[in-house]
Amino acid sequence: VSGIEVGRPQAISPHNQALYEAGKGILTDSLSVGREFCKFMVGVSTGAIPLYLALLQFALPKDYRPGWGRGALAVLPGALFLAASIVFALGVFPRTSTFSLDVADQIEAARASVIGRRRKLSLAGFALFALASLVSIVVTVAALDVRAPSAPNRPTVVKIVK
């Protein structure tokens, strides 16, 4: 047997009023939080590319030219940072949706759709960013072990004195 009983109604207490306002804030801010996060991470991801390249240049010996395999490995973190910034940029990309302000369910569905899509993109972008950070640390530390290419042997000049 299921039932619902209602107790004595009363004016809202100050504590519950504060909780209600907090809940309203969470609900109204839920769209902007995801958008601001994606916007912030676009800047962080793109800014990480020159930072990584500067660290790599610092770690590698001067005039070092990597082969194809090592070169691809050295470029990989930069490419991952770039991919992360593209995914975050998709999170702030404008979307069109149609709903009526008179129909609460339509507003809620549109809001849930935007939040859900942005959450997926935020997670994917952050996973790429974390992977790029990890790979860039590994590559930079490995670059510290790379020795400078040895200078080509100069021909010995022999003077023949008759």
Add this chain to the structure above:
Amino acid sequence: MDERGEPATIPIEACPLCGKAHVYDVDVEYSKMSYMTAPPARTFTRFFSCPTTGQMFEAPITVSGSVLDLEVKGVHAP
């Protein structure tokens, strides 16, 4: 997920803000689990909006059985 509950009404005999009676239309969400014994009754505070003043008031709601939650969908006079 667009799962609707079963409609019900919650009568408020005397609103603490305007003193009038209101009837709130709610959707009741039931648990889909089957219980060996009836789950204990739960009491929680629910906010209601007074249609006369537009302000909020609160009332304790006690649900028993397989009732999980209820969502206010509208309000009208009795």
